[in-house]
Amino acid sequence: MLNTNDFSNNVPFLDLVTPHLELERELVGVFRRVLHTADFIGGPMVEEFEKAYAAFCRTSHSIAVSSGTDALRFAIMACGVQAGDVVLTVPHTFIATTEAISQAGALPEFVDIDEHTYNMSVEMLQQFLERQCSRDKLGRLISLRSGRPITAVVPVHLYGQMADMDSILRLASQYGLTVIEDACQAHGAEYFSKKFNRWMKAGTMGSAAAFSFYPGKNLGACGEAGAVTTNDAVMADKIRMLRNHGQAKKYYHDVEGYNGRLDAIQCGILHAKLSHLAAWNAQRRDRAADYSRLLASNKAITLPFEPSWSRAVYHLFVIRTNDRDGMIGHLKKAGIGTGIHYPIPLHLQKAYASLNYSVGDFPVAERASAEIISLPMFPQLTTQQQARVIEEVLAFASKAPPKQKDDEEDLLKAVSVTPRNTILS
Amino acid sequence: MSIFIQQMAYRDAGYATGRFPIAESMANRLLSLPMGPKLEDAGVTSAIVTLKAAAHG
Numbered sequence: 372m373l374n375t376n377d378f379s380n381n382v383p384f385l386d387l388v389t390p391h392l393e394l395e396r397e398l399v400g401v402f403r404r405v406l407h408t409a410d411f412i413g414g415p416m417v418e419e420f421e422k423a424y425a426a427f428c429r430t431s432h433s434i435a436v437s438s439g440t441d442a443l444r445f446a447i448m449a450c451g452v453q454a455g456d457v458v459l460t461v462p463h464t465f466i467a468t469t470e471a472i473s474q475a476g477a478l479p480e481f482v483d484i485d486e487h488t489y490n491m492s493v494e495m496l497q498q499f500l501e502r503q504c505s506r507d508k509l510g511r512l513i514s515l516r517s518g519r520p521i522t523a524v525v526p527v528h529l530y531g532q533m534a535d536m537d538s539i540l541r542l543a544s545q546y547g548l549t550v551i552e553d554a555c556q557a558h559g560a561e562y563f564s565k566k567f568n569r570w571m572k573a574g575t576m577g578s579a580a581a582f583s584f585y586p587g588k589n590l591g592a593c594g595e596a597g598a599v600t601t602n603d604a605v606m607a608d609k610i611r612m613l614r615n616h617g618q619a620k621k622y623y624h625d626v627e628g629y630n631g632r633l634d635a636i637q638c639g640i641l642h643a644k645l646s647h648l649a650a651w652n653a654q655r656r657d658r659a660a661d662y663s664r665l666l667a668s669n670k671a672i673t674l675p676f677e678p679s680w681s682r683a684v685y686h687l688f689v690i691r692t693n694d695r696d697g698m699i700g701h702l703k704k705a706g707i708g709t710g711i712h713y714p715i716p717l718h719l720q721k722a723y724a725s726l727n728y729s730v731g732d733f734p735v736a737e738r739a740s741a742e743i744i745s746l747p748m749f750p751q752l753t754t755q756q757q758a759r760v761i762e763e764v765l766a767f768a769s770k771a772p773p774k775q776k777d778d779e780e781d782l783l784k785a786v787s788v789t790p791r792n793t794i795l796s
Numbered sequence: 797m798s799i800f801i802q803q804m805a806y807r808d809a810g811y812a813t814g815r816f817p818i819a820e821s822m823a824n825r826l827l828s829l830p831m832g833p834k835l836e837d838a839g840v841t842s843a844i845v846t847l848k849a850a851a852h853g
């Protein structure tokens with residue numbers, strides 16, 4: 372990742388400097404305001420941002436917390452998942468999703484993703500619930516894999532596009548599961564719900580949703596930050612308690628909580644940036660449309676798929692090609708930054724060896740992880756920069772005809788030879 | 797006179813009021829006075845005067 376202003380011909384994967392320089396006065400003003408009141412923790416700046424973010428998401432509550440990981444952990448804990456329960460999610464996501472599940476005391480289990488959207492496959496979820504679960508004497512849904520009760524599902528709105536929420540919610544309600552959205556990459560993404568006959572925003576459909584404001588996100592802080600959104604007042608109160616050492620009142624600890632508050636400076640910064648988010652998302656959608664239009668002719672490249680029920684906000688623009696590593700090498704030589712989100716699916720990470728999954732368990736996620744490339748995508752990406760990216764992608768894709776590789780073997784190799792610190796980074 | 801309220805977070809730990817009499821007594825009797833590098837003499841004096849009045853009153 373290049374975080375610098377780059378005046379050369381190079382195209383950074385992400386330019387974080389330009390948007391901050393554009394807002395310099397506003398952001399410094401935030402710091403000055405906090406400096407003059409010394410309301411560093413809690414206070415009006417936090418509450419004002421929470422109100423504004425809830426209004427943006429169209430939820431009744433938003434609770435600012437220290438990171439997206441904490442947001443998801445608190446949401447899972449507050450929705451009633453008990454220690455030892457199973458929480459279902461996808462293997463094709465950042466590890467924070469499963470860290471939050473484990474740290475809430477639950478056990479992650481996976482269902483495969485959809486080939487086209489890279490989000491949770493509804494078919495796979497249904498198959499899992501029908502074939503890999505049973506009911507115990509108490510009528511609880513039990514995972515045959517672990518013998519533990521399944522109580523929640525965490526669909527991830529990956530790359531800025533929502534999962535098929537109507538279908539996931541229908542299955543969840545049929546099986547008595549709570550749905551918590553991992554919306555850490557989907558600020559402002561929308562989904563057309565046939566059930567409600569309207570467009571609905573990420574963060575409004577599950578019992579609660581986790582957002583991350585990590586600096587590179589569509590809405591990013593100048594540091595670590597996150598939030599939970601929910602329409603459930605009881606859940607909101609529980610999360611407020613969890614983030615603040617379990618206190619309902621100062622020094623009265625109803626439960627053991629966490630140090631998970633978001634400080635006033637970050638809230639002020641996020642509030643200032645929030646007024647630009649809709650415009651930034653629109654710019655991302657424009658860039659994505661341009662990429663898709665200009666890369667469409669090449670058969671060696673698979674473009675992102677946006678179903679008619681989705682309005683994605685393109686946190687990442689992810690294409691797919693057989694010779695992925697070749698293309699990344701070519702783009703690197705041409706001075707173009709890229710990323711892989713993510714190269715090793717979670718069920719094959721060393722951290723989850725104890726879950727006893729193996730290569731081949733989630734073929735769609737495994738194939739995707741071997742073929743995906745994230746191209747430069749940020750609101751300030753210029754037409755010239757984008758033209759350069761497209762030119763180089765096409766140059767490589769047309770000169771090197773796609774060769775078929777044995778993905779499974781590659782993945783095995785990658786997993787077995789990648790040093791531990793690389794896997795964890 | 798003194799009220800000891802158990803933390804709800806640890807209600808399952810099996811402790812009862814009276815188990816830690818010194819800590820319980822302190823929790824009911826301690827107070828922290830204004831303190832900081834920028835606390836001025838006038839502030840200290842005012843705190844002392846108020847405290848003395850309260851102690852004798």
